[in-house]
Structure formats: structure tokens, C-alpha cells
Amino acid sequence: MMRKSLFAAALIVTAGAAEAQVIVTVPYRPPETVQRVKIPVNPAEKRLKVLIISGRNSYEHDWTGVNNMLRALMTDSGRFDVRVVEDFDHGTLAMLKAYDVVLLNYSSRWNYADPVQQIWSPEAFEALYAYVREGGGLVAYHSSFTWGREIPEYKKLIGAVMEPGTSRRAPPGAFTVKLIDRGHPITQGIREYIWTYNDDMYTNMSFAPDAKIHVLGTAHDAASAYDPKITGPKYPAAAYTPEKLKAMKGIDADHPQLWVQDYGKGRVFSITIGHDEVSLHFHPLQTLILRGTEWAATGKVTLPVLDEAKDY
Template identity: 75%
Template sequence: MTTWIKAALAIGTAAVATAVIAQPIVTINYRPPETVQRVGIPVNPAEKRVRVLIISGQNSYEHDWTGVNNMLRTMMQDTGRFDVRVTEDFDHGDLATLKSYDVVLLNYSSRWNYADPTQHVWSDAAFQALYQYVREGGGLVAYHSSFTWGRDIPEYRKLVGAVMIPGESRRAPPGSFPIRLVDRTHPITAGLREVIWTYNDDMYTNMRMDPDAHIHVLATARDASADYAPKLMSNKYDPAAYAPDKLKAMKGIDADHPQLWTADYGKGRVFAITVGHDEVSLHFPGLQSLIMRGTEWAATGKVTLPIPDEARDDGKR
């Protein structure tokens, strides 16, 4: 386990014993805007593409999960590499169904608000089927809101590698921020620019890393106190909650936090990507490339997809 991960675990352990000042949990009267998107059409089975199953069906109130599912499916199929299906009912999912696919992408959250005491989770049999599928070599992409639940499900935490903890973790207020690739030799990131920007997105900070997950961090983002200045923050947040004395007391402030990582789970490969909030953020080529390449790697262990010009490292930067 790397020194960075050990330090992150130490922070997480200390946070359990000590009251942590974190971002207030904000619930506002908000629904994602209606958008018009092209629908992905069926793929000829003779093309023998990588088979992807998106597991969805529920999410928190600020996520347009139906629109994101459609956009992910369309983007993936447009590459010519993937054949994508979406299920909105995994309550009683089984291993036989999962084994029909090369990789599963989770775009699911069990709560309307991630701090809600009640949640909708799958059956025990469905969870066990997912764990067994990955342990036996199936690929998994843990996508964005996959980390906002499962904190009370030990094996799920181990599977995805980290979870958000209300009162301990926070969504940093900036809606636009750079992601820095800290490993540019991995097949997913090789050839990409060192810095990838995302917009209208969530920077998850102070996530609790699972001590039993074999995590390899690919990219981080910095939760900088300067970005909490009222003139920079969205009006969604109360500036009084981020006064200088309160910022100083926040765990993990002015520090780098993992946003992308890989992990082994049995014989399976896991790609975790915390960004990709909505259809707006998905329009950016750098983020698109990370998602597509991460999905291909989780499915096959290799990456063959080309990098779009806007995301490619041309050696001039």
C-alpha cells in the first residue's frame, strides 16, 4: 500500500474518533433540466464489441441519471468498441445475467439525498452476484454517485474502494476544477494530458478509503481553501459555512484527493471515477476519454481506443 494511501487511511481513522467539521449537507429545490439527446441505436451482434451493462434505476435528486445513462450509451457505442445495455431494475439481479457482459458500469445511488436514513438497496442475492461476477474476472466501472452510498455495506465499500461519509466527506464548492493525472503510464492514462478539466462537476473530498481495497490512484484534485472565497463559490452554498476559521478546521483542506483509481477485486479489474456528474460534464473530451478508456481497460485489461485531439498530450505543454 502506498504512503499516500496509508496517510489517507490514517486521516479516515482519526475522523471516526474526532468530530469533523465538513461541508453542510445542502438540500435545495432542484431537478436536472430537461435535455434532448440522441438515442443510441442497437448494434449488430456480428461486430462482437465489448459488452457493457449499465446498472441504474435510482439516484440522488441532483443527478440526471436517465440522461447520463443515455449519453454514456450513445458515446460508448459511437466509438465502435462497445455494445451497451441499461437495466433500471437490479433488485434481484443474478450471476447468469451479469456473465453475459464483459464489464458492468454502476450509475446508482440508494438514497434521494445521500444523508437520508432510508435507502433502497438490492437484494442480498443481487449483491452476492455482483461480487462473484467481479471476483471471477468481470470488469467493473464505479461511476460518480457509486461512492455516495454503501458506507454501511462492508463488501460494497471494498469493491468500489471508497465512500462518502456524511459529516466527514464533502463536495467541494467549485463547479469547475482540474484533475491531475499522477500516473501517466497506466494504459488508461497513457498519452493523455497531465491536467484534465471538468465542468459542472463534483470534487469528492475526504472520502473514506477502504483499508482492504487494493487501490492504485491515477488522478487527484486539490481541495484548495482559496477556491472557497465567496466571489468564486456558487450561490448554492452559504459563505458563512466557509469562514477562514472554519476552513482551517476542515480535514483535508489544501490537500490532494483521489478522483480516479484502479483496484483488483479477485480476478476482476475495477476502474473508479468520481467525476461525471451530468450530461454537461460529459461533453468534455478529456473526461469522455477517461471514461471510455477506463471502461475498455476494466473489460479487457488493455486500451485500444484513440485519444481525441483536445485530450492528447502533444509534448508541447
């Protein structure tokens, strides 16, 4: 009887607090704060083989930590076996053909504005182009768009690059990406708007005129985000006055952040977000990376949408 009385009282309190926030409890597991190094995959498992090409990046990027997290994320999915190469200058077509998909996490400069860069040999570039043209999959990831502006074929391969002076990183470190094609195999079942965390919004990118890209997601570069009260020292107030903002190309406009394209017989998935290990802790980005990599490798997607990225 006592238990029934308590239950009835709880109902009365709940009914009287109709405007209170509903508390939903879900299974909770604290996030990992120490990165794991993945153990090798059993060769008997028939997994898609991924090669991450890395080895040089800008100082803002924890590229070695990101490579480790990408490797753990993909291996944990049960779908991929992953290797990392940090010296692609000696890359060959035969080497690349051992893999189903290549992920580029590379930037040739220590600083975005540096005139000197470390680029691969002509033979390595041609091996990469031939690999994708002949049917290999490619994922162009985040900082891979910050270089290659002097290399037309690389720009065509990944679809677009950042151009100093016209392209920019918009101020918000956390912003929404709107999925404008939710029927594509990569994005199907993902909510319309996803959040990013500690990430970069690339705007006014220079798109290769002969790359036939299909945009999956965009982000909005709002003039209000350049308010000096919220931007910080990277955005000096004198450079972003209301008058100067009005004259800026692409302000208060939507900018592609995710797209796909064919390159010869190969498939390319381009994803500009994914700045660091912080952003990689969240399900929407994890989902896009996993499903985009699988699509680039096979043309199909079997991996599920992770819980916090699901449409509801």
C-alpha cells in the first residue's frame, strides 16, 4: 500500500509540473581521455583495407593523434583494417592497389601561409591519380583542402581547395552543418542538422571547374559571427567592420562542407570538417567518416548511423 501511495503522489507531482523539462535517462559511458593504440586485425577477417596518407600537416592540427583516432574508430566498426603511411613521396600504384580506399590527412605546409611546402614526387602524385581513376576509393579529409592550389589535377581530384586571400575560416568553433541531400547512401538516416565541435568552417573555397561534385552538406557563414565580442584575436575588429563584412565574398551565405564526386572509375568523398581529436569524439562526424569511407570503397553503405547522429 505504501508503494502505491508513493506512486500516486509521483503522478500528481508530475502532472503539476507539465512545463518542466523531461529528464530522459540513457546508458552512459564516460568518454575516453587516453587514446588507445589498436591491436592488429586478424588477417582471416575479410575487412575493407584503408590506407591513411599523412606525414605533414599544419601546426594547428594534432595529425598524429587524429590518425590514431581514425584508425581506432574504423577498426572498432568491424568493417575496416587500417594502415598509416607518413612518407608518400615514394608511393606507387602497386602499393595503393593493395587497399580498397585511401584517406588523405595531409597538408604540405607547417603554416597555411608558408610559401615553402613539402609535396610528394611527381611519380607519387601520378600513382594517386591513377589509383582513383582506375576504381580506387578516396576520402579527402579536413586539412587536405588547405594545399594543392598550385596543382590543378590535385584540386580536381578532391574537388576544391582553400585560396589565401579569398577563402577563409569562419569564426565559430561550433556550428551546424545542414545536410541538403539526405537520400544519399552516406547521409541517409542522419538528422538534417548536425553539430560540429572545435572545428573549422571553410568558406569561399575554390572549386575545380571540371570537377562534377554533388554537395551533401553546407554551413552558413553569418556576418554576426564576426562580432569582436565573440571572435577572439584571430579576427581583429578593424578587419571585420560592418562595412567590410558587407563587401566580403560569401558572407551570410551557405558553403559546401561535404560532397561526393566521381574521378574516372573511382569515388571520392570530401569532408572538410574533422579538425582534431575533440571533434572526433562526437557521433555525427564519426558516422560521416565511417559511412563515407565505406561508400568510397564500395559504392554502398552497410554501416549504421550512430545513436547521437540518428534522425528522430
